[in-house]
Amino acid sequence: MQFFLEVLIGGLLSGVMYSLVALGFVLIFKASGVFNFAQGAMVLFAALTFVSLEERGLPRWGALLASLAIMLGLALVIERVVLRPLVNQPAISLLMATIGLTFCLEGLAQGVWGSVVKGLDLGIPDVPFDVKGVLVSQFDLFAAAIAGFLVAVLALFFQYTRVGRALRAVADDHQAALSLGIPLQTVWAVVWAAAGAVALVAGLLWGSRLGVQFALSVITLKALPVLILGGFTSIAGAIVGGLLVGASEKLAEVYLGPVLGGGIENWFPYVLALLFLLVRPEGLFGEKHIDRV
Amino acid sequence: MHRLIPQCAALLLALLFALPAQGQGAAVPNEQFMPVPSYRVGPYAAPGTSLYGGFIDYLNLVNVRDGGINGVKLTWEECETSYSVDKGVPCYEKLKGKGPTGASMFNFYSTAIAYAVLDRAGADKVPLVTIAHGRTDSSDGRVFPYVFPLVTNYWSLNTDIVRFIGMRSGGMDKLKGKKIVHLYLDVAYGKEPNEILQKQAALYGFETKLVPVPPPGTDQQSQWLEIRQYQPDWVIVTGYGVMNPAMLKAAARANYPRDHIVGNFWTGSEEDTIPAGEAAIGYISALINPAGKEFPVIQDIEKVLYTKGLGNMTDQSRIGTVLYNRGVMTGIITVEAIRTAQGKYGKKPLTGEQIRWGLENLNLDDKRIGELGATGLIQPLKVSCADHEGGGAVKFQQWDGKQWKVISGWIQPDKKLVRDMVEASSAKYAQEKNIQMRDCSKGG
Known part of the structure; x- marks a missing residue:
């Protein structure tokens, strides 16, 4: 029982790390109905920018603020160069644009800052402490607290600010929102900037664990089943989906893995997500889509 | 339009004169072409830039300092594989025919790509050099005349590691009853040592558990929980890229002592330990070449190339790291194989088939290694028709938080056990592919 608990808790905490990446996807999907393929590349770009600036002598807070400013600037450039020409175009065009953006950002990140793996120590020890025989990582708890804080801030932003409400209107219908005088470009710039800030937080936490390197851009693969389970439009869903994916994949690896030959945790969440789609296609917290005919 | 007519006529005349000159009189350039199928972008860019940066630097050193190999200049062209088969195979096809005599040899530093082009290389008569990677049973040159897993292969390595663990345990007889986990990246490369580890477990009486990590290996929480529950005495790791720092961090979270984890030589570079921070302190790995700049050849590279701005590495702090070295x-092995082949076929550009002979007759002894300024950097290497591995030994190093410290001398593999397994596996391959084994007693 103790071992089961340890696997479960470890899985839940891993899931929080996936949620951090999934949050960035949700933000952009909420605003534009587009699955932002480039979110992983943004995580890589943000983290690489931070450590590279720090390496060049900037103090930690300076590097953080400068990275944040660069991510905001990047959001403005993306809105101006990539998104604005595609207003009112089919969603598939926007999706393809984000795929192209992925390659641009990955190349830009490695081209500007180099391909060397960089260490990142946030000063939070990634060592366990003992809770009645169950080892819990201090770092994972810290990541969970950060994720909780981000969710609270974003929920308040969407619910109670003018921009947040405008953003929800844009998500429902671009043309209708434009006809009501909602500045679509501004909303998109804001939401991409918010996704950039979330990418920076995710990049710092994942980079601290894995080193800042190209692999940060592929952790998005872990976020996809989280989104399917939690729903593409719900911030709370990203957290709950992350917890479900983290816990289920770890339990499956430990208890089903030996029967199925091991190494199953990469595909198990996708199987779970597919099964979930059959029952609830919009995800746990996603908005039900109704078409009038 | 009329004004263009004289110009067109002049161009035609020039072409008429130029074509025969090219066909009849143009001499074959005195150059030896070397394909460089590197990976400088993507998830494995960090190891790729060091590996191929060091390789190109050595080729350039031979050109600039020595004027080439016996006067034959080395030329090369890079092709980006991104460490993936779908790009590696087109790179092979693109580069195999380049240069006056075609590609000298290929070294992909990717087991998966090596598997993918193995048959093509034999058919095209281009040597496939798989230093410390690739298909292990290709060490049997009777079946794989064009494949050279030089220096060591995964099976030799595994016997080296078990011997090291035996030494640390107080003797091989002390392995009885011990528990050893093999944590591996769940791809062809990672699975290579499983078979021999299980044989060794039966031989020495230790228990073993195989724990696969799905690629790329960013999250290993469940694997390390399994390991913690199993309570092994040692963990052997076969990883690459991001799996390695993630492994060290996960081991720290599971409270597993890092000085009882032994990685292979692809799991033991600065790129693996620096990102893991304090979690890497005490970690041990095998090595086929140490880090450091104390070797004269590395000092020559810095002096001859980098002071003149001719070096390949943008980030010069990586010169002297494990993978750069x-x-x-x-580069040294490549150049010496060509030099050996020149001894037989003449000091001129050689074909892949001729260089294959050079590889098969390569004999790098201590004296020659000393002359090359590489004493301590590489082990003696003697290749033969039957044995395309040539070496087999490794040393061990330990990370002290800042750098690798070598903690053993060259440890030799269990050659008998490895050779028996290599021959059994290659014979099976020969039967499947209907290959006639070469008779090495008749000179191959």
Whole structure:
């Protein structure tokens, strides 16, 4: 029982790390109905920018603020160069644009800052402490607290600010929102900037664990089943989906893995997500889509 | 329009004169072409830039300092594989026919790509050099005349590691009853040592557990929980890229002592330990070449190339790292194989088939290694028709938080056990592919 608990808790905490990446996807999907393929590349770009600036002598807070400013600037450039020409175009065009953006950002990140793996120590020890025989990582708890804080801030932003409400209107219908005088470009710039800030937080936490390197851009693969389970439009869903994916994949690896030959945790969440789609296609917290005919 | 007519006529005349000159009189350039199928972008860019940077630097050193190999200049062209088969195979096809005599040899530093082009290389008569990677049973040159897993292969390595663990345990007889986990990246490369580890477990009486990590290996929480529950005495790791720092961090979270984890030589570079921070302190790995700049050949590279701005590495702080030095080692072996072939076929550009002979007759002894300024950087290497591995030994190193410290001398593999397994596996391959084994007693 103790071992089961340890696997479960470890899985839940891993899931929080996936949620951090999934949050960035949700933000952009909420605003534009587009699955932002480039979110992983943004995580890589943000983290690489931070450590590279720090390496060049900037103090930690300076590097953080400068990275944040660069991510905001990047959001403005993306809105101006990539998104604005595609207003009112089919969603598939926007999706393809984000795929192209992925390659641009990955190349830009490695081209500007180099391909060397960089260490990142946030000063939070990634060592366990003992809770009645169950080892819990201090770092994972810290990541969970950060994720909780981000969710609270974003929920308040969407619910109670003018921009947040405008953003929800844009998500429902671009043309209708434009006809009501909602500045679509501004909303998109804001939401991409918010996704950039979330990418920076995710990049710092994942980079601290894995080193800042190209692999940060592929952790998005872990976020996809989280989104399917939690729903593409719900911030709370990203957290709950992350917890479900983290816990289920770890339990499956430990208890089903030996029967199925091991190494199953990469595909198990996708199987779970597919099964979930059959029952609830919009995800746990996603908005039900109704078409009038 | 009329004004263009004289110009067109002049161009035609020039072409008429130029074409025969090219066909009849143009001499074959005195150059030896070397394909460089590197990976400088993507998830494995960090090791790729060091490996191929060191390799190119050595080739350039030979050109600039020595005027080439006996006067034959080395030329090369890079092709980006991104460490993936779908790009590696087109790179092979693109580069195999380049240069006056075609590609000298290929070294992909990717087991998966090596598997993918193995049959093509034999058919095209281009040597496939797989230093410390690739298909293990290709060490049997009777079945794989064009494949050279030089220096060591995964099976030799595994016997080296078990011997090291035996030494640390107080003797091989002390392995009885011990528990050893093999944590591996769940791809062809990672699975290579499983078979021999299980044989060794039966031989020495230790228990073993195989724990696969799905690629790329960013999250290993469940694997390390399993390991913690199993309570092994040692963990052997076969990883690459991001799996390695993630492994060290996960081991720290599971409270597993890092000085009882032994990685292979692809799991033991600065790129693996620096990102893991304090979690890497005490971690041990095998090595086929040490880090360091104390070797004269590395000092020559810095002096001859980098002071003149001719070096390949943008980030010069990586000169002398484990993987950079491995690239230099690869360059030394490559150049010496060509030099050996020139001894038989003449000091001129050679074909892949001729260089294959050079590889098969390569004999790098201590004296020659000393002359090359690489004493301590590489082990003696003697290749033969039957044995395409040539070496087999490794040393061990331990990370002290800042750098690798070598903690053993060269440890030799269990050659009998490895050779028996290599021959059994290659014979099976020969039967499947209907290959007639070469008779090495008749000179191959």
